[in-house]
Amino acid sequence: xPMNAALGDxxxxxxxxxxxxxxxxxxxxxxxxxxxxxxxxxxxxxLSATLGxxxxxxxxxxxxxDGELIVTRIPNRGVFVASPGPDEIREIYxxxxxxxxxxxxxxxxxxIAELRSVVAEARGxxxxxxxxxxxxxxxxxxxxxxxxxGSTGLLEMMSRVLAQMRLVxxxxxxxxxxxxxxxxxxxxLLELLAAGxxxxxxxxxxxxxxxxxxxxxxxxxxxxxxxxxxSNRTPRIHSRRDC
Amino acid sequence: xPMNAALGDxxxxxxxxxxxxxxxxxxxxxxxxxxxxxxxxxxxxxLSATLGxxxxxxxxxxxxxDGELIVTRIPNRGVFVASPGPDEIREIYxxxxxxxxxxxxxxxxxxIAELRSVVAEARGxxxxxxxxxxxxxxxxxxxxxxxxxGSTGLLEMMSRVLAQMRLVxxxxxxxxxxxxxxxxxxxxLLELLAAGxxxxxxxxxxxxxxxxxxxxxxxxxxxxxxxxxxSNRTPRIHSRRDC
DNA sequence: CGCCACAAGATTGTTGAACAATCTGAAGAC
DNA sequence: GTCTTCAGATTGTTCAACAATCTTGTGGCG
Numbered sequence: 262x263p264m265n266a267a268l269g270d271x272x273x274x275x276x277x278x279x280x281x282x283x284x285x286x287x288x289x290x291x292x293x294x295x296x297x298x299x300x301x302x303x304x305x306x307x308l309s310a311t312l313g314x315x316x317x318x319x320x321x322x323x324x325x326x327d328g329e330l331i332v333t334r335i336p337n338r339g340v341f342v343a344s345p346g347p348d349e350i351r352e353i354y355x356x357x358x359x360x361x362x363x364x365x366x367x368x369x370x371x372x373i374a375e376l377r378s379v380v381a382e383a384r385g386x387x388x389x390x391x392x393x394x395x396x397x398x399x400x401x402x403x404x405x406x407x408x409x410x411g412s413t414g415l416l417e418m419m420s421r422v423l424a425q426m427r428l429v430x431x432x433x434x435x436x437x438x439x440x441x442x443x444x445x446x447x448x449x450l451l452e453l454l455a456a457g458x459x460x461x462x463x464x465x466x467x468x469x470x471x472x473x474x475x476x477x478x479x480x481x482x483x484x485x486x487x488x489x490x491x492s493n494r495t496p497r498i499h500s501r502r503d504c
Numbered sequence: 505x506p507m508n509a510a511l512g513d514x515x516x517x518x519x520x521x522x523x524x525x526x527x528x529x530x531x532x533x534x535x536x537x538x539x540x541x542x543x544x545x546x547x548x549x550x551l552s553a554t555l556g557x558x559x560x561x562x563x564x565x566x567x568x569x570d571g572e573l574i575v576t577r578i579p580n581r582g583v584f585v586a587s588p589g590p591d592e593i594r595e596i597y598x599x600x601x602x603x604x605x606x607x608x609x610x611x612x613x614x615x616i617a618e619l620r621s622v623v624a625e626a627r628g629x630x631x632x633x634x635x636x637x638x639x640x641x642x643x644x645x646x647x648x649x650x651x652x653x654g655s656t657g658l659l660e661m662m663s664r665v666l667a668q669m670r671l672v673x674x675x676x677x678x679x680x681x682x683x684x685x686x687x688x689x690x691x692x693l694l695e696l697l698a699a700g701x702x703x704x705x706x707x708x709x710x711x712x713x714x715x716x717x718x719x720x721x722x723x724x725x726x727x728x729x730x731x732x733x734x735s736n737r738t739p740r741i742h743s744r745r746d747c
Numbered sequence: 748c749g750c751c752a753c754a755a756g757a758t759t760g761t762t763g764a765a766c767a768a769t770c771t772g773a774a775g776a777c
Numbered sequence: 778g779t780c781t782t783c784a785g786a787t788t789g790t791t792c793a794a795c796a797a798t799c800t801t802g803t804g805g806c807g
Binding site: 547548549559563579580581582 | 786787788789
Binding site for chain 3: 523559
């Protein structure tokens with residue numbers, strides 16, 4: 262398993278305060294880019310050597326990424342790049358079905374100019390057939406929607422959810438194109454929002470998300486490879502302070 | 505500052521896997537109870553001795569709590585119990601104004617029986633004049649609302665926001681009673697939800713939250729004590745790997 | 748042949764000590 | 778009174794070690 266090779270070159274001139282946060286950002290990037298595939302085990306020994314940090318610092322980064330659900334920690338077994346299954350997909354869409362329509366309906370209003378630019382970029386990506394660029398534009402579209410709420414916390418949550426979406430797509434790289442459908446749907450949504458038809462936009466979003474969830478779940482269960490998780494033995498919980 | 509005394513006795517027979525998570529839960533509880541006041545500095549040396557864990561493990565717990573915004577980490581200065589100001593209050597209500605009405609409008613529906621029981625408890629607490637019990641019931645009411653979305657992630661976010669609300673109240677312990685107003689408002693809301701009038705409930709929630717935010721902000725700026733933050737010098741960011 | 752127990756070996760969980768970098772606070776200079 | 782400087786304290790990070798747990802391969806046994 263070429264896990265270390267997947268890390269590639271590191272930014273050697275980075276300036277940062279907390280090394281732990283820096284390590285977390287490096288791993289976050291590599292996972293987002295798909296260079297670390299879902300299910301990959303992140304070994305402490307090998308990673309700390311590769312990144313040039315101590316195991317303790319690496320573990321601090323793991324704690325951060327675990328909090329972001331980008332990584333799954335199994336006690337005494339290690340940490341793995343999260344590999345979302347059907348349950349996680351349903352959870353993702355439960356969140357989006359609440360957040361996005363609410364932002365459309367009640368938010369101070371998204372930045373229409375920004376949305377137009379994102380839609381234009383998505384169309385360009387569609388024209389030249391670049392799926393990654395289409396995916397990126399799609400993500401920015403939905404982030405811009407939440408940005409309209411003015412809440413950094415909600416934006417952070419949306420980003421987290423979109424990061425998990427990336428993991429879902431990376432786990433199904435064999436699947437057919439998913440994004441091209443949504444370029445024009447986003448464009449329609451934009452027009453509704455620009456026209457101030459918020460209730461209509463919210464309703465459209467909800468059905469849009471319902472459809473997307475169904476398609477994704479169908480594709481997932483259809484092309485579900487063997488869940489390459491390690492073993493299934495439940496690890497013991499050890500006791501402490503039980504003198 | 506009797507920081508250590510505020511910790512009180514520790515559960516000495518706890519059984520747990522990750523010591524870091526256990527430490528985080530202990531600190532979370534102490535902060536929620538108000539035994540650790542907003543602004544308190546959490547010294548690594550003193551805390552690690554008190555809790556009987558190493559500094560490394562304690563720092564892992566700090567990373568978790570920092571991610572939950574319960575604690576504020578300032579590089580090279582230490583970690584402090586978060587002390588939310590006006591900006592944080594506005595952020596809290598930005599989140600709640602999206603999450604709660606959306607849950608009422610679109611969620612599969614909250615557990616009406618649970619809500620009734622919570623309202624009953626709130627009335628009991630009001631009758632016997634117990635502000636802490638009223639606060640607890642209020643929090644459970646709004647959590648139950650979000651629970652209706654079926655999303656654990658949204659519930660977690662709501663819990664995080666409510667934890668910050670507790671910090672706000674702890675920082676304004678001198679303020680008059682805030683919760684008694686809302687006992688009956690929650691009851692009205694419950695009736696709307698039980699009657700299936702979701703749109704009405706969502707609208708009511710939004711104005712309800714607007715009013716609550718205004719009251720809280722007014723009270724806050726009025727009785728704002730000197731922000732007991734340490735000094736204001738901005739800490740330097742040190743560089744790395746700049747060979 | 749399949750299955751269970753069992754003993755290495757490897758990996759994670761936690762600790763303690765050490766050192767560098769930075770901040771804090773107080774003494775002293777102007 | 779304000780600024781500089783210096784010692785002391787605190788945080789950031791690393792290293793090495795050990796305990797606890799998991800993994801793997803081996804051999805025995807039905």
